[in-house]
Amino acid sequence: MTPDRSNQPPMRADELLLELEADPEFRNARAKRDEEQLIRQREYQEEERRLVEALQARGYRLDSIWDLVNRAKPYTSALPTLLEHLQLPYSPRVREGIARALAVPDASDAVPRLLDLYRAEPDNAAKNGLAVALAFHASKLGMEELLALVASPQNGTSRIFLLRALSESPDDRAHSLLRELEGDPYLGREARSVRQRR
Numbered sequence: 001m002t003p004d005r006s007n008q009p010p011m012r013a014d015e016l017l018l019e020l021e022a023d024p025e026f027r028n029a030r031a032k033r034d035e036e037q038l039i040r041q042r043e044y045q046e047e048e049r050r051l052v053e054a055l056q057a058r059g060y061r062l063d064s065i066w067d068l069v070n071r072a073k074p075y076t077s078a079l080p081t082l083l084e085h086l087q088l089p090y091s092p093r094v095r096e097g098i099a100r101a102l103a104v105p106d107a108s109d110a111v112p113r114l115l116d117l118y119r120a121e122p123d124n125a126a127k128n129g130l131a132v133a134l135a136f137h138a139s140k141l142g143m144e145e146l147l148a149l150v151a152s153p154q155n156g157t158s159r160i161f162l163l164r165a166l167s168e169s170p171d172d173r174a175h176s177l178l179r180e181l182e183g184d185p186y187l188g189r190e191a192r193s194v195r196q197r198r
Contacts, residue, residue, distance in 0.1 A: 044064070044091070044093065044094065045063070045064070047090060047091060047094055048064055048065060048090075048094055050085075051065060051081075051085045051090070051094070051098070052064065052065070054081050054085070055068065055078055055081055058077050058078055058081060059077070060075060060078055064097070065094060065097035065098055065101060066097050068082075068097075068101045069097055069100045069101045074104070074106060075101075075104070076106045078101075079102070079104075079106060079107050079110070082098050082101055082102055082107075083102070083107075083110055083113060085098055086098045086099060086102070086117065087117070092123040092124070092125040092126040093125055095123075095125075095126040095129065096125045096126050096128060096129030097129065098129070099114070099117075099126065099129030099130045099132065099133050100129045100132050100133065102114060102133045103132050103133040103135075103136035103137075104136070107133070107137070108137050108140050110133075111134070111137045111140040111141065114130055114133050114134055114137070115134065115141070115145070117130055118130040118131065118134055118149070118155075118158075124156060124157065124158065127155070127156065127158040128157075128158045128161060130158070131155075131158040131159065131160075131161035131162055132161050134149070134161075134162065135161045135162050135164060135165045138162070138165035138168075143169060143171050143173065143174065146162065146165060146166065146169075146174075147166075147173055147174065147177060149162055150162050150163065150166060150177060150181070151177060156186075157186045157187070159187060160186070160187055160190050163178065163181070163187065163190050163191055163194050164194050166178055166194070167194035167195060167197070175195070178191045178194065178195050179191075179195070182195070
């Protein structure tokens, strides 16, 4: 157990780390946390296996959908596989990765499907990924649709990913909505930030 240091001067970071490393409770908690993280990683790998194998069959070298999300080179031939798998019952984290991987120019034809999935998605993580993809393709959405998505509280905090698309629009309605959202407890800070950057 960590000793009481209330009457002593503040510790330097390296001293605190040494003290924590000497504490068996801290070491045990860290080991347990590391083990749980490893188990989660293995579960994700197993869950993604079918998707990864389908993408590997198309010639993509990757171990996870997130490898594709972070890829700089185009992956046009992977898009049909991604759209197909986005509609399968993966965990929210995997569906989030698939959706984020569709935030590329070649996926613009997928916007109507992404929009349907976004509206129906109940999970925050997956909805965030879909919002990222929709924000990337905002010009295909049209201003009426974009305004409706951002104005709807049903879309929760995922709307934060759509705010930049609003700020980049010359449409006065977009900036009016951003001003309105500045008072929102979840979106207000980002709404102010994107308006100021503009």
